[in-house]
Amino acid sequence: MEKETASGESENTSASAHHGHAEESFRSEVRQAIGLNPAKCYQCGKCSAGCPMASEMTLMPHEMIRLVQLDRRDRLMQDESMWLCLTCETCTARCPNGFDPARMLDGLREMSLRAHGENAPRRIQAFHSSFLDQIRSHGRVFEFGLVFAYKMRSGALFDDVLNAPGMYFRGKLKLTPHTIDGVDDVRRIFDACMAEEER
């Protein structure tokens, strides 16, 4: 919240600059990329009222959508709240106006990764990258490898103690990966999707 005042003024000007051209505005870009019309949200706050992560977010789900409506890209992308969404779909299931906030946040994260990747909380980004790397290299997620890679990337070196030995002895942790036969198929899908995204 503190940094808001510092950057607030310059954002205002950028916001007003955007308002003139509906076609190039952030909100129209979001609409294009995600396929949802942000104007459909009438700011009732029901999503935020039921969001399990609201208490940890600095921007509430409806506030994030509001910032899209206001074309305040920077304000939104600088905040990490969108990364705290669990995609539990509570908001989407209850939105009275048939909007899909969960999908909107998914889309915003995707946009953020593309443009402002560094704003994603390091751990969460590290987790996602490690996870996807697992699928890319084996076709499936191999949990030990995932944990290991995640720890490497996030730097969260065994601080939270995933009780690895406990898992290992309960037969919950395998040390060698299984790679599926169709892994090339999966890689091709990855490449195609990434390429599509670039466009």
Next chain:
Amino acid sequence: MAAKTSTDKASFKPRIAAFVCNWCTYTGADLAGTSRLQMAPNVRIIRLPCTGRIDPLFIIKAFERGADGVIVSGCHPADCHYTSGNYHARRRFAVARDVFGFMGIDPKRITFSWVSASEGGKWAEVVNDTTARVQELGPFSAYREMEARV
């Protein structure tokens, strides 16, 4: 209207028939008149109670009688004086479009529009746009040529 390169086209004065409903478009055209909105002089209005009354045959007949273009215009979808006459008209014309093509009439020669009683300006636009478009397409001679051959 911008002058066309071809002198033939420039000297061509399209004749356009307009089938309009009494309550919305006819009144809108009256309003264009009382507002003295100048427009292309090529359109001749035939008044009907409702677009629901318009038979696609009227349009074919108009082309046969020398029209180069046709306008069909009535009330906006939810404002039909007769509640749903224009709804039936729209459905019928959706089908008729194919028939016009089949009859050798370029659908571009036919304008469908909604002009309410208060849209004098819109009527002038419809008239001008249609005239310009038909001007561009040139005379509708297919039927006359056919007639000459038969």
Next chain:
Amino acid sequence: MKIGYFPGCSLDFSAKEFDTSLQAVATSAGMELEEIKDWACCGATSGHATNHLLSIALPARTLALAEEQELERVVAPCAACYSRLATARHEMAEDKKLFSKVTGILKRDFTNSVQVMNIAELLRDNLPAIKEKVTHPLKDLKVACYYGCLLVRPPKVTGFDDTEDPSSMEEVCRAAGATPVKWNKRLDCCGGGFSLSRTGSVIRLGKEILEDAQAAGAQAVVVACPMCHSNLDLRQKAIAEQTAKPLEMPILFITQLVGLAMGISEQILGLNRHFVSAQPIIAKATVKALPAAREEA
């Protein structure tokens, strides 16, 4: 009829007991499961949090494989996998453009005709067969059925049960002889995929859920998702550090509960693999056991 089986990565290993218990229950109740050959990960949260197209294309590959195996239905026991598969199916059915984009990427003949089911749905639809095999009804066992988020949400994707007042898990537990309690947090999210990356949140959410279940008098929480399981079971020690008294709440996969009622052995059900001991419940089941307790092959 054969049902396609998509175990998903967790059941492949860390939630192996979900897999074994499901297989045992299915066999016992006469459901024929056929694993989808060479399936790949659904992409889970990371997929759709970062690349929407990928989040559809990965599950689509699995659905295409199922079609190749001539399966009409696929069951995905993990709620996250289920959600990904069902969402992919739904979005491709709604959006023809997306569908053709995906088929272009897959390079497979694919019609998007496979139905996706979750475990609660599968068991509920086979209630009569299950009831028939219940030999050790879990009388006096009070359970809190925990749906979490993705099993029933969002309604347009799931649709097999009421989003805000589901009943399928309760019905299954009742068939196993147990008594489902009424409680408030059965639809609240457990923190899902934040287990590693935001453990604090998972602990906070898990605590609220488990305390509510306990207040409602539950002796065990029944889940239908490996993520829910690990967040509530594995993390319970950390949760306990913030509560006055350790919760000691056993977390059971719904298939384990049904398996117990069917008299399937503890070993096969993998009950020994949990962090919070399920012994009190196992005791209940074995007390009720008929003299000749069956050993399932």
Next chain:
Amino acid sequence: MSRIGVFVCHCGENIGRTVDCAAVAQACGELPGVVHSIDYKYMCSDPGQALVKQAVAEHKLDGVVVAACSPHMHEKTFRKTVANAGINRFLCEMANVREHCSWIHEDREEATQKAIDLTRFIVEKIKHNVPLEPIKIPVTRRALVIGGGIAGIQAALDIADGGCEVVLVEKEPSIGGHMSQLSETFPTLDCSQCILTPRMVEVYQHPRIKLMAYAEVDKVEGYIGNFTVTVRQKARGVNASLCNGCGECQKVCPNKKIASEFDAGLGKRPAIYVPFPQAVPNIPVIDRANCALYKGRARNAKKDACKKCEEVCGRKAIDFDQQDTFLTEKVGAIVVATGYQLYNIKKEQDKEAISGYGEYGYGTIPDVIDGLQFERLASASGPTGGKILRPSDGKEPKTVVFLQCIGSRDPAKGIDYCSKICCMYIAKHTMLYHHKVHGGQAIVFFMDIRAGGKGYDEFTRRAIEENDALYVRGRVSKMYRDGDVIKVLGFDTLSGEPMHIDADMVVLATAMRPQPGIESLAQKLSVSYDRFGFINEAHPKLRPVETNTAGVYVAGACQAPRDIPDAVAMASATASKILGLFSASELEREPLVAQVDQGTCAGCFHCVRVCPYGAVEHFEVKDRKGNLIKTVAQVNKGVCQGCGTCQANCPSKSVELQGFTDQQIFAAINAF
């Protein structure tokens, strides 16, 4: 037709400036069939009209074309002129050479050519005009009002006071509608019963009102001025002409625990009951589903289980064997005033498109009530005597949460519209609560406050500023019971603060929906309704109380959510429309209606399907012996509005719209 006169008007300079009127007259004079063609400065002036009359006589004209302004301006004038000259009005038509020509063009040559064309079209068309006579329809000067809420009551009284008879049909045992359930009414906070009861009594006593309570409309036939309506009088089990309303029967009835509809389920009533003490008529009905005797008879019990009411009735008014009866009434106009019901948040809904509120427990949480239930709690005549006590345990709730827009403005639950009145009644509820419960806190979750109306916004401000109501802007995500309280999980979007409240009671401002059964009633009346079941008005701005079926009018909350002032205003408007209609004994209509050639009609009934007014009927053609030969279409002239849709859709060209026949229009097109 061959003797046509053409009259070209200059309109001073208005036409003459751009159109060479003399040239137009000249050109038209040369058309075959035209025997007289002149131009003149002002055709509509007295001398202009005299010219027409004179020409008709001199040239024996049988058709008159006036090329002048728009027919919307002067068609009536010139038709009257020719009628005075002795020829049929419909043999006169106008060519619009002013609005559609001189005023919109500058090029004199082009304008003149266009004026000639336009006039020529009309000349060719008029050759096929035939004399038409206006249609006269007799009018039964008697009205039917369906629904006896405040709207129906007002309409009935206004029509009856205007001197015409009224039949008022109410489906419940008493008239009064929802207004009778209200405690005090915004924006003035006067007592609802106090202002309503006198009007109900007035209805009962009015010599020109025939009140049929506990009755429903069964069938409607006919058209404007001439409806025949069949009404089903439901069996009360009590002979209304003998009963004197003493109430003894109700006291002795052993089944006293039935949830009272009037008290919105919060109070109890016996099986034989009047809905509320001031009921009109004050005659009880037996609720057969709950009466021991009828239940016994339904099980074929040998002996009647109970006859206590019959035993105690000194007037011998109880009639257990009474049956439904059917009565026919002839009326000339109908008012639909069937009012509303409230959306219920339960899982089961009467329409698939509408769903309940699982996140609020689908109506299973005790002490979550709706607005009408709160009205009953606040009402001095209500089950708690006007004390605000929560239903579950009778405790006084210290924190009451009000949720606005429940069901309304919630497309996900199936309703998009705003119910319009709930912002106001919630404000009212917070005031009543504030006055009645000291130290109580009212918290309102709202999205917007919609209080447009005289004194309305001031009213809601008063609730906030002087009555301590806390308004929180946001929708609630979830509610559940936790011990003694209801947990309400909301969010204040103004401050960005979550609002988790422990409420003792929750009041839901649920949406207003039309009454169940409205669709079938609307179909009987062939009036249209929207996808929610509200009756459509003929035009939202200019014909707000008429429907698209002539002679059927609409008032009150069955047309859209309405408060009492709206409902009453609409009701009075229908009354004035109907009194206007009844001011003559015959209706005169333009004869521009459709006509079927029954010789060629193939009986496909496309026309029946497309006619927006249901004006086309099936007609059985029989030979002299009465054997059916074929079934063809027939247009009811009283109902047809002359749109011509039937004609354009008839595959065998068997239906013709008078005044716009194919012949007439093709003649005009041929002149192109």
